[in-house]
Amino acid sequence: MLRQSFLFVVLLAVVNCHQSNTPASPGQFPFVADIRTHQNVHLCSGFIVTNRWVVTVAHTLVGRMHTTTWVFVGNHESSTNVFSVLLAPHPVFWPLPDQYSNDVALIRTRDTIVFSATVQPIAMASATTPGGVQVTTVGWRPSRAQDWFYSETLTNIECVGYLPVNTPLAGSTLCSRRPSNNPNRAWPGDVLLVGNTADGLSSWRISGDDSVPDVYSRISTFKDWIISVIEC
Numbered sequence: 107m108l109r110q111s112f113l114f115v116v117l118l119a120v121v122n123c124h125q126s127n128t129p130a131s132p133g134q135f136p137f138v139a140d141i142r143t144h145q146n147v148h149l150c151s152g153f154i155v156t157n158r159w160v161v162t163v164a165h166t167l168v169g170r171m172h173t174t175t176w177v178f179v180g181n182h183e184s185s186t187n188v189f190s191v192l193l194a195p196h197p198v199f200w201p202l203p204d205q206y207s208n209d210v211a212l213i214r215t216r217d218t219i220v221f222s223a224t225v226q227p228i229a230m231a232s233a234t235t236p237g238g239v240q241v242t243t244v245g246w247r248p249s250r251a252q253d254w255f256y257s258e259t260l261t262n263i264e265c266v267g268y269l270p271v272n273t274p275l276a277g278s279t280l281c282s283r284r285p286s287n288n289p290n291r292a293w294p295g296d297v298l299l300v301g302n303t304a305d306g307l308s309s310w311r312i313s314g315d316d317s318v319p320d321v322y323s324r325i326s327t328f329k330d331w332i333i334s335v336i337e338c
Contacts, residue, residue: 127253127290130244132181135254137228137304138297140178140185140246141166141213150295151245153304154179154227157219159336161230163295163307163323164195164211177215181224182251189216194335196328207276209309209323212335228297231305231326237261241282243308243320245296255290257282257320259300265319270312280306280324292320 139152139160152162160177167175172193178185192214200207219225235241237260244254265281266273275281282298284290291311292298298306306322325332 127255130252130254132183133224135244135252135297136180136222136224136226138244138246138252140250141295142176142178143170144174144176146176148246148248148250149175151293151297152177152213152295152307153297154219154225155230155332156227156336157221158215160213160215161304161307161325161332162211162213163206163209163309164199165201165206165209165309166294167193167195167211167213168201172213175213177213178246179219179225180222185250186220186225188219190214191216196331205274205310205321206323208278208328210307210325210328210332212332229303230329230332231300231303232329234324234326235259235280235300235305237264239300241306242299243282243292243296243306244299245293245308247293255284257284257290260319265321268318273312275321278324278327279309280322281319282306282322283319286317291316292322298322 137154141149150166152160155161172190175190177188180186190213195211196208198208239259260281266275292308296308297304305325309323311320312318
């Protein structure tokens with residue numbers, strides 16, 4: 107099962123290599139973290155929530171150790187590696203053959219994250235985001251640059267209508283869909299913004315079909331758990 111999940115992540119990354127999102131200017135999204143391997147290979151994005159904690163997706167950390175997981179924050183050309191000392195996936199995270207359940211994790215950094223004009227935390231959403239809301243998705247890329255795009259949220263009932271028959275959709279997920287003339291897709295761990303708050307991390311999608319919505323882990327659902335880990 108883990109092998110199937112790994113293959114899905116690879117397919118997701120391959121498809122996303124062809125997207126053409128809008129490049130972000132330096133410091134435009136100072137809360138986005140770049141999660142990389144100790145060999146400096148991009149894994150996913152996440153967001154800074156305090157000066158020692160980053161929130162990301164659990165599926166990219168499967169089989170990893172903190173010693174082989176780096177966390178970069180800051181500007182495009184001069185980002186800083188704050189390393190990691192703890193990887194904490196959600197206790198009931200589960201990789202399914204074609205999607206993920208409770209796909210959220212926390213990374214405690216080894217070094218204190220120093221806030222500046224290009225490094226800042228972001229608040230987590232508290233309320234459930236309804237359908238029909240314009241949102242922004244942003245993340246780091248293997249090229250060590252950020253990009254972003256607009257989309258519109260769907261209710262989970264609407265989202266199911268776009269997915270293949272019998273595809274399960276957990277209540278802890280949030281879907282968004284781009285206009286028909288916009289082929290941009292989210293990469294793993296991309297942050298979905300509702301106003302000035304984070305309410306999504308890109309988790310999974312059906313690869314090979316640009317008409318199918320992106321599916322995110324809904325941060326407002328996991329906010330209490332995130333806070334409990336940070337305050338433990």
